[in-house]
Amino acid sequence: MMADAERRPVVDDSRLLTWLRKMVEIRLFEERVQELFMEGLIQGTTHLCQGQEAVSVGAVEALAPADYLTITYRGHGHALARGMSLESAFAELMGRSTGCCKGLGGSMHLADFSIGLIGAFAIVGAGVPVALGAAVSSSARRRDSVAMTFLGDGGTNIGTFHECLNMAAVWKAPLVVVVENNLYGEYSPLATTTAVTDIAERAGAYGIPGVIVDGQDVQEVHRVAAEAVARARAGAGPTLIEAKTYRYRGHSRTDPASYRPAGELELWKQRDPIELLSTTLVERGVLPAEGGARLREEVQRAVDESARRAAAAGYLDLEEMKACVYAD
């Protein structure tokens, strides 16, 4: 473990504090989404990512502004990590005209091309070919942008995952594949659907590096993601990263997650990604002992205020919606 810690790029304290704030923002955003759903302000369903914040923040922080990313239906965390504003995300979930997709996308489709977020996909594994397309286009146009794609463990059983990783390896595409292994594909434990225990092993089939990382440790996630991004940018091809993580909530809003063994959630909460980084920062004297609680209160106010402003916005009318869908 020492060897890994020594290999970490130097991340200054102010940046670590920014990461902590970002993770707290994602956590409290998701909790507010849960409330807005109960209040009837969010329709359909939602897939929340409490517990997985370190993967979003650590990996996205390894990207440069001109890089691309594709995310999943459990994608609020990635979008916020990439710089989408709380209000824009809340408004999108509530279907309001001030949302990132003017309210036409909703919870599963947070996208914003201005920050390189080129799509969020409700179909499992569907973001991989799109990210590969962005990566190949970057190479073809002799640009140095890298594409990162997020997917879950279940997504690695989808045909396009294998096709894309093979093609990316052959073409040495600047692609970084981040698999968030949260132990369950919807309601099914990994072992009941997947032939390997470690998803990273699948990299061997394409002759590319496969890296397992502790998904609860934002600094470790950042370290491996930064290496993969640098490798991709240098023309050495794709990397498969497997972040071992856990979602505290069920698969979707209507899933009480009663299929999980007793005590599993509590065990993972002992390694909460926000608590882990807070503890490190307190030990290093960067954050006062009560700093974590104060930060949470501060972010809670910002989250509540953003949700309030988002809920005050209107909806597109039918003609405006049509203009978003059909060309003249």
Added chain:
Amino acid sequence: MPSMSQGMETGIVVRWLKREGDHVERGEPIAEIETDKATMEMEALVRGTLIEIVRHEGEEVPVGNPIAAIESAS
């Protein structure tokens, strides 16, 4: 009665996890609600005191109707 699943019209109060007079934290589970899809925990939307349980265990309640009253602490 909160909306807890897509298209939910009513919910059944399965069990109260708090009693009248109890303090509740925002986000703390206060009741179990049965929807058309599953039985789920319902969390408090505010921090405060549960002052009245309006609808009791076993009752089916339309979405949007009060099932309890919480006096907000802030």
